[in-house]
Amino acid sequence: MNGVVESLKRKEKVEEDLYFAKRDRELLQAMHRQQVRPLAGEPVVIVSGGQTGVDRAALDAAMALGLPVGGWCPKGRCAEDGPIAPQYPLRETPSRDYAERTAWNVRDADATLILYRNALSGGSLLTAKLARRAGRPLLVRDLSEGFDATSAARWLTTNQVRVLNCAGPRESGASGIYAQALEGLKGLFALWAERAKLLS
Template structure:
């Protein structure tokens, strides 16, 4: 039961993005999204890994073009972590400007702990309210919030599984 979600997309960055793509594969969902030109991540180019998740390389340099495309090509975005910093701030601003549904999820639990049941239910209600089929998952890099990849993975497995 995935609450209507059939595909999870992200930009392929370390952290929340990769955690979401791993969760999607574990749930048997489609994966995809747009990656920066050169398949760039904070760990350097990751073409093989990102292609394995179905990501498409943007034809423009930098992170903003792929962020914009992922927001546009989804029914809504869950933003994991601190939305005031880095690329997360841009995702927040774009979703707001484009009037796209946005769910904010703080990364409060240490990795390995069960996601907060109330937040899981709020997220499920949000998915139902906006009838999200293609979910964009964005958030902080692993270097900004260590453990955020596993937190995102665990949250999505719990919420959509």
């Protein structure tokens, strides 16, 4: 039975990787066609796609500190745990395609931070590819090796980031990553917001 389950998981991963590879060029073209629209003129803004796991942790960490949040989510406010709650002020893309909102969040941010564990895959890998090809600053951190909020805040300040896109695995793909990311991001956002105020 375990062998069948593992085989299905491998098959799903291959299909997912093929899908993202196929969409990669199309999404990059769409990013260049769309005009970048900065979010509201706040000192710092955190955006994400609202999915469970790292996306949701970023929004919750920012909101707990009173920082503005935003971002794009799929049409219907889709997430693996049901429609994204209205407390998260995310805008819907025209389609239910997760990859579309991934591209639009990269596009509308000054930089992207990806938190993951062990290996990048799926949507997190696509996010990294899109950020690199669009020439956006990108910071990728493996939480299994710990998270240094001070060095991450320094990176944000050095790159003069005001709108940060946060991404990473959903909770079902990395159990416990929401809590782990939430703790690290609260520390990061507090440091970043304070430095941004001093520089503004």
